[in-house]
Amino acid sequence: MTQPLLIEIGVEELPAIPLLKIVFNIEKSWMKLLEEYRLPCNFEFFYTPRRLVLKHVFMPTSQEDSTIELMGPPVAIALKDGHPTKAAQGFAHKCGVSFEELGRIQKNGKEVLYFKKEEKGMHTASLLQEMLSKWIASMSFGKMMRWGDRDDEFVRPIRWLQVRLGDTSVPVELFGVTSNTKTFVHRMVSYDAVEVSNIDVYEHILINGAVMLEPKNRESKILSEFNALELEHDIIIERDKALIAEVVAITENPKALLGTFDELFLELPTEVIMTSMKEHQRYFPVFKKGKISNKFVVVSNAYTDDYSRVIEGNERVLKPRLADGLFFYKNDLKNGLSTKGLDKVQFIDGLGTLWDKIGREKNIAIRLLGLYMEKVEAKTDKNNVELEKLMDKSISLAKADLMSEMVYEFTELQGLMGYYYAKALGEEKIVYSAIKEQYMPVGEGAELPTSIFSAIVAMSIKLDTLFGLFSVGKIPTGSKDPFALRRAVNGIVRIVTEYDLSFNIDDIIVLLKGNYDNFDSKLLSDFLIERINKSLDANPSVIAAVLSSGERDINEIAKKVSALGEIVSSSAFKEQFSTFKRVANISKNINLQSDLTIDTSLFKEDAEATLYSAYKKVINKEYTEYKLQLEALFGLKSELDEYFDDVMVNSEDEALKTNRLHTIGSIYKTFKSIADIKEISV
Numbered sequence: 001m002t003q004p005l006l007i008e009i010g011v012e013e014l015p016a017i018p019l020l021k022i023v024f025n026i027e028k029s030w031m032k033l034l035e036e037y038r039l040p041c042n043f044e045f046f047y048t049p050r051r052l053v054l055k056h057v058f059m060p061t062s063q064e065d066s067t068i069e070l071m072g073p074p075v076a077i078a079l080k081d082g083h084p085t086k087a088a089q090g091f092a093h094k095c096g097v098s099f100e101e102l103g104r105i106q107k108n109g110k111e112v113l114y115f116k117k118e119e120k121g122m123h124t125a126s127l128l129q130e131m132l133s134k135w136i137a138s139m140s141f142g143k144m145m146r147w148g149d150r151d152d153e154f155v156r157p158i159r160w161l162q163v164r165l166g167d168t169s170v171p172v173e174l175f176g177v178t179s180n181t182k183t184f185v186h187r188m189v190s191y192d193a194v195e196v197s198n199i200d201v202y203e204h205i206l207i208n209g210a211v212m213l214e215p216k217n218r219e220s221k222i223l224s225e226f227n228a229l230e231l232e233h234d235i236i237i238e239r240d241k242a243l244i245a246e247v248v249a250i251t252e253n254p255k256a257l258l259g260t261f262d263e264l265f266l267e268l269p270t271e272v273i274m275t276s277m278k279e280h281q282r283y284f285p286v287f288k289k290g291k292i293s294n295k296f297v298v299v300s301n302a303y304t305d306d307y308s309r310v311i312e313g314n315e316r317v318l319k320p321r322l323a324d325g326l327f328f329y330k331n332d333l334k335n336g337l338s339t340k341g342l343d344k345v346q347f348i349d350g351l352g353t354l355w356d357k358i359g360r361e362k363n364i365a366i367r368l369l370g371l372y373m374e375k376v377e378a379k380t381d382k383n384n385v386e387l388e389k390l391m392d393k394s395i396s397l398a399k400a401d402l403m404s405e406m407v408y409e410f411t412e413l414q415g416l417m418g419y420y421y422a423k424a425l426g427e428e429k430i431v432y433s434a435i436k437e438q439y440m441p442v443g444e445g446a447e448l449p450t451s452i453f454s455a456i457v458a459m460s461i462k463l464d465t466l467f468g469l470f471s472v473g474k475i476p477t478g479s480k481d482p483f484a485l486r487r488a489v490n491g492i493v494r495i496v497t498e499y500d501l502s503f504n505i506d507d508i509i510v511l512l513k514g515n516y517d518n519f520d521s522k523l524l525s526d527f528l529i530e531r532i533n534k535s536l537d538a539n540p541s542v543i544a545a546v547l548s549s550g551e552r553d554i555n556e557i558a559k560k561v562s563a564l565g566e567i568v569s570s571s572a573f574k575e576q577f578s579t580f581k582r583v584a585n586i587s588k589n590i591n592l593q594s595d596l597t598i599d600t601s602l603f604k605e606d607a608e609a610t611l612y613s614a615y616k617k618v619i620n621k622e623y624t625e626y627k628l629q630l631e632a633l634f635g636l637k638s639e640l641d642e643y644f645d646d647v648m649v650n651s652e653d654e655a656l657k658t659n660r661l662h663t664i665g666s667i668y669k670t671f672k673s674i675a676d677i678k679e680i681s682v
Contacts, residue, residue, distance in 0.1 A: 002041070003166035005059035005124075006199045007132065009052045009174065010160035010184055016249035018141040018155065019047065029138040030054060033131050038063040039124060046213045048252045049301075050184065053213060059165065063121030070095055072113030075104060088113060125170045128163055132172055150175060160184060164199050185209020186253055188303040210253040210303040218248045222299055225256035226284075229297065233258065236287040237297050243278055250282075251301040258286070259315045263294045265322040268329055269420045275410050276321040283318065328405040337400040337421050345402070350472035354399055357464060360515050362395045365460035367511055372501055376452050380430065387453070394434040394457050397422055401435075415439050441491045448498050455495045462488040463512065470524045471516035489531035496555045503554040505529070532557060538565040541681040548676035563626035564675050567634065574682045579637050579644070580671070584678035586649060586661070587668035596662040596669065602655060607646040608663070611639040615667055626674055633671055640667075 027045045034040055039060050046053040070091075072078065078088035084099045092099045095115040105114035141155035148157075152175060163170040163179040172179045182193040183202070189209045196202050203213055212218045222244065226237045247254065265273065270292045277283035277296055286295035298314045300307065343355035351357065369376065369391050373384050382390065401407045401418035410417075419436030423429075434457040437449040449455040466488050469475070476485050496503040505528050513519045532554060533543050538561045546560045567573060590596075603609050614636055623629040649664065651657045671677045 001061045002058040003061055004164075004199050005043075005054070005056035005166075006162060006164040006202055007054040007128075008160075008162040008183060008202075009136075009158060010162075011050060011052070011154075011158050012156040013049045014047070014052075014156055014249070015141070016049075016246045018143070019249055020245055022140060023047070026052070026139055030135055033135055037127050037131060038066070038121065039127070047215060047249065048211060048213065049250050050252065060124060061165070062123045063127075065121050066119045068115075068117050068119055070115045071105070071107060072102065072115070075111045075113065078113050091115075125165055125168065128165075128170050129172045132163070132174060136174060148176070160193065162196065164196075164202075167198060186211050186303050212252060212254070215248050218251060218254050219244060222247065222254050222256055225254075226297065229256060229258050233295070234288065235293065235295060238274075238285045238287065240278065240284065243282060243284065247282055247299045251299060253301055253303050255300045255302065255307060257298050257300055257307055257311050257314070259283075259296050259298055259311050259318070261294050261296065261315060261318055261322060265326055266292065266294055268322065268325050269417075271413060271416055272325045272329065272406065272410065273322065275413060276325055277318065279410070279412070280321060281314070281318060283314070324409065325406070328409055332401075332404040332406055332417070332421055333424055335404075336425060337397050337418065338403060339396065339400050341403050342399060348469065348472065348474070351468045354402065357468070358395060358399060360464045360468070361398075361460045362392060363515055364463050364512055365391050365395050365456055368456045368460060372452060372456065375499070375501070376456070379452055382430075390428065390430055391453070391456070393427070394431045394453075395460065397427070397431065398435050398438045398457065398461070441494055443487065444490065448494060452499050452501075455499055455501075459492055459495055462492055463508075464515075467512055467516050467519070467524070470527070471519050475523070475527070485527075486531055486534075489528060490535045493532060493535040493554055493558070497558045501555055505552045505554065507552075528554075536561050538562070539568060541679055542568055542675070545675035545677060545679035548679050549672050549674060560626050560674050563630055564680075566627060567630055568680060568682060576634065576637050577680070577682055579640050580634070580677050582644065583640065583664055583668050583671075584676075587665045588678070590661055590665040590668075592665060592669045592672065596666045598662050598666065599659050602659045604656065605646050607639070607643045608660070611636070611643045612663060614639045615663075615670075619670060630674060633667070636667065 023045075030043065030045065034043070041056055041059055043054055043056045043059075046055065072091035073087045078085055078091070084092070088099055088102075091113055092102055095102065095117075097115065101115075103114040103116065104111050106112075136154065139155070144153040144155055145157065146153045154175060158175045158177050160182065161172065161174055161177045161179040162181065162183060163172045164181070169179060169181050181196050183196050183205065184190075185194055185206060186209050194205055194209065196205055206213050212221065223239075226239065229235065230237055273292055274285045277285055281298070284297040284299075286293050286297060288295075296314075296318065298311070300310045300314075302310050304310070339355065339358065342358065343353050345354045346352075347354050347357045366388060369387060373387070376387055377384065380387065397418060398415070399418075401414055401421060404417055404421070406417045407414045415438050416436060419432050422432035422435050430451070430453055433450065434454040437454040438457050438461055440447055440449045440454075440458050449458050465483065466485055469483055469485060474483060476483075481487075492503070495501070505525055509521050509524060513521060529547060533540070533547065536543055536558060542565045543561055546557055546564060549560070551557050551560060598612065600609070600612065603612070618629075618632045618636065621632065623632070643663075647660060649657070649660045651660065668677070
């Protein structure tokens with residue numbers, strides 16, 4: 001038998017971002033509890049800023065009856081001289097019966113003690129107190145609160161509670177609040193509790209009380225109103241998914257409204273205007289003809305017939321924010337970009353100040369520029385002397401905006417404000433672009449620097465942070481990576497592969513480690529290799545095969561992985577690969593570093609000459625891509641199959657055996673210059 005179940009936990013306003021981070025886990029936790037308590041059924045979970053709601057259409061009214069079967073120790077151990085041993089008594093105690101009530105059963109050819117009992121399922125109503133207490137305890141919001149004289153805590157104080165199973169109000173108590181049959185609607189409709197006569201009228205009461213229970217309905221309403229505003233005013237509203245989710249979580253009666261601000265604030269960089277709106281006020285920026293306009297959209301939670309005062313109020317709130325931004329912007333332009341004061345700002349214990357960091361970054365940048373000078377010169381109209389001066393200036397000014405008033409107020413704009421100030425103050429494009437792109441890429445799939453010059457600046461900053469933190473022992477462990485060093489390596493991998501830059505791990509470590517004390521080269525090398533393994537999107541065995549070849553250049557590793565991965569993923573490869581597995585197996589005891597001389601005069605079978613001739617053609621050819629070389633090597637399959645059919649590799653004649661092993665070993669060694677094929681699994 002089933003009945004509908006409604007659970008409503010009323011709270012003071014929930015913090016949106018912590019809630020959104022654990023919404024999935026909240027649902028998952030309740031699902032697990034239903035399984036644990038043997039009450040499997042479908043349900044829906046809803047939230048508004050003031051309530052958490054579980055709705056079940058068909059909730060079992062009780063658990064199903066169950067049969068419990070327990071196996072005990074063998075009878076031979078359970079009885080001694082006809083009396084129960086401690087093992088037998090312990091099993092009886094576990095079953096909650098006397099020894100005499102235990103049965104016997106055959107298990108694996110032995111007679112063992114056995115107990116079976118029927119357990120009647122408990123009524124759902126009697127389980128809900130325990131289940132809800134566990135559910136609430138499972139919600140890990142981060143910062144929690146205590147209120148009144150209570151010792152227990154939750155993210156916000158609980159103010160009302162409904163637990164309704166069919167027509168019955170189930171008595172449950174959470175945080176001193178006892179369940180009843182009342183709910184609360186939108187505050188601008190009524191501050192008083194509203195009686196809910198039965199489950200069927202619950203949502204109707206909320207709708208009449210200006211509460212949209214389902215988050216997806218609130219989101220649909222917001223987006224629909226965005227569309228209407230865009231059509232009416234010929235504008236484009238930025239649809240920031242994270243911001244929309246946050247607004248959905250803080251509204252019960254969302255209403256999208258269009259506001260205006262003074263055009264004089266359009267003098268500010270677009271990002272400053274957007275940050276002022278989004279980060280502090282949760283407003284949506286508005287664009288017209290591809291440029292930011294002096295409009296914004298606020299999603300109000302008010303319930304009123306006249307929203308003009310709501311719009312006016314939000315316009316008043318935004319104005320001082322933008323006014324502060326404009327003041328900071330003009331002041332910063334007047335003061336210019338300066339690194340004065342960075343020598344007083346501590347970077348990390350053991351690594352000095354930000355001024356010290358800039359010095360190390362310059363050293364790295366100039367060295368990398370030397371490595372890639374030919375590529376950089378080919379993309380600019382500058383010579384190497386000019387490029388070195390511009391690189392020095394770019395690194396010098398990259399962190400100057402940290403001392404600006406704007407970045408002090410809006411820390412998320414660091415780098416970006418340096419770009420705007422450098423551009424306004426007449427620096428060359430190559431410099432202000434590098435300042436803007438110094439932190440790129442900021443995450444997986446994020447934008448990369450737009451030039452090799454900017455890429456070198458970005459790599460230098462990441463490399464100093466990486467080398468520096470390893471030198472003072474701040475190394476990622478497990479899932480902890482407070483300084484985002486894994487992300488830094490991922491960024492370096494993406495940059496060197498995008499711009500086809502040689503980046504030999506061992507050579508780079510030797511080149512740069514002199515700037516740091518107590519440096520463990522192997523530790524960093526292992527970390528880089530481990531991160532490369534995670535960064536490349538390919539069959540793990542393909543990555544392992546390439547890394548096992550001994551390749552240390554990140555760019556070449558990526559190229560080899562791409563080439564081998566394409567071949568391995570083909571439908572025909574699996575059938576063909578057994579031949580090459582045999583090559584790897586035969587070669588496992590061959591010293592590949594020794595002189596693998598092949599004496600053609602010792603060939604006895606036609607298949608030996610045929611394979612050798614085909615192999616020589618492969619290795620004597622020039623290849624522009626690893627894929628072409630691999631295809632040629634894998635193209636030896638038919639010759640190898642014939643060889644294995646006609647030739648006894650492990651001949652009793654030692655000279656023949658050695659010569660034949662050298663033939664197979666040479667082919668394997670050529671493969672291994674790209675990838676160790678024995679590591680491939682298909």
